[in-house]
Amino acid sequence: MTTVARPAREEPRATPPPKAAPRARIDLLHSHAWQVSIGRFVVLLLVALAVGVALDAPLAVLALALFGYSVWSLVSLYRLQRWLRARRRAEPPEDLGVWSDVSGFVFRKLERERSRKRRLIRTLRAFREAAAALPDGVVVTTRGESILWVNRSASRLLGLRAAPLRGRALDEIVPHAARDWLAQGAHEALLDVPAPHDEALRLSLRVIRYANDQSMLVIRDISHLMRLEQVRRDFVANVSHELRTPLTVLHGYLDMLEPGDAPEWAPVLADLRSQSRRMAQIVEDLLTLSRLESRRDLPEDRVVMAALLEDLRREAEGLSQRRHEIAIEGDRSVDLVGSQQYLHSAFSNLVSNAVRYTPAGGRITIRWQREHGGGARFSVADTGYGIPAEHLPRIAERFYRVSTSRSRASGGTGLGLSIVKHVLNLHQARLEVASEVGAGSTFSCVFGAERLRERAPDGEAG
Secondary structure: OHHHHHHHHHOHHHOOOOOHHHHHHHHHHHHHHHHHHHHHHHHHHHHHHHHHHHHOOHHHHHHHHHHHHHHHHHHHHHHHHHHHHOOOOOOOOOOOOHHHHHHHHHHHHHHHHHHHHHHHHHHHHHHHHHHHOOOOEEEEEEOOOEEEEEOHHHHHHHOOOOOOOOOOEHHHOOOHHHHHHHHOOOOOOEEEEEEOOEEEEEEEEEEEEOOOOEEEEEEEEOHHHHHHHHHHHHHHHHHHHHHHHHHHHHHHHHHHOOHHHOHHHHHHHHHHHHHHHHHHHHHHHHHHHHHHHOOOOOOOEEEOHHHHHHHHHHHHHHHHOOOOEEEEEEOOOEEEEEOHHHHHHHHHHHHHHHHHOOOOOOEEEEEEEEOOOOOEEEEEEEOOOOOOHHHHHHOOOOOOOOOHHHHHHHOOOOOHHHHHHHHHHHOOOEEEEEEEOOOEEEEEEEEOHHHEEEEOOOOOEO
């Protein structure tokens, strides 16, 4: 007997839940209330029947008793209704009957709801106070971009007055430069936007959607970051400019030295010339990057893509020296609007990279094709070494190298993709990279439909 009972006592699920006892007490109270009410009714009927028999009018006395009981029930119901409608909740009326049980149950329910509501209000107030104290601006909006709440930092950064903002449209308070960004869906963060009331105050904007019908605009002051970035750009530009003259002099003197005059120094002179040319190329690329970073826009020329593709093919063949198969696939019915100089430089960087990092016998394909969404894509695909997936997020950083030895052996400066990315940003385009180790890489420049121009069937510009 003992061995059988012990596992039953030790089994956790056999233990009654903690709420079993309160539930039993509630059932007991309900039963007691009904017992009292039914007992009262039975006693009333018995007393009425006894009085009726004594008076020789049992039916009349019973009817009178039932009428009195109905009146008492209506009075109790009225007291319960008045208690429920009272603004200030007092203790429920007590008469030890069913009405008392009902009012007690409602009172306990309301007390629990009020306690829960107070906790929610305290939690909400704590969250609002925390959000109000954030150094970043926060604007809570509905899906229809109607403002629900604005914290103090957002009011300060956007220069908002104390007028009521709830219910206003979001595009009424954001900087003018951010309205098109909002209209297009605000899928990515918007960097370096001037504040509406102060051009020197630079902001970054990001929309975070956290519910089916609500979103949050986060505004951050990046003025100090932009000042540091400007200092860095100025430093790089100044250093690069100062290095250009001594490098030119050094390169000139090296060209004056003939290897035949001192054959034993021939390998050293060749190495010095190679490194001086590489240093000069790095300086030129740094100056190009500085010029791109300091510009807000570029000239709007009509770039004839058919002619540009032919120029890129010739450049690729000159670099390849017949070691690769070069193919051109272009849609000649559409041209591109942008800077002829910088677009040619960006596309040429991608082509030269493909030639440098593709072994002899490989294939390089240069494509210009339309996109289904209305835009167009310029891509350079190769069958080279490929890029490991962990390097792809940083591939466009300046001086970042996947393989240092291979890049230096091919003559790269580590700045080409940074230049490409900056050129595309100034054309509201983006760089996409797809690569597989051992199978090759595809670098794509994706342009929006607003950058495209149709050509007439006879080849004339449309």
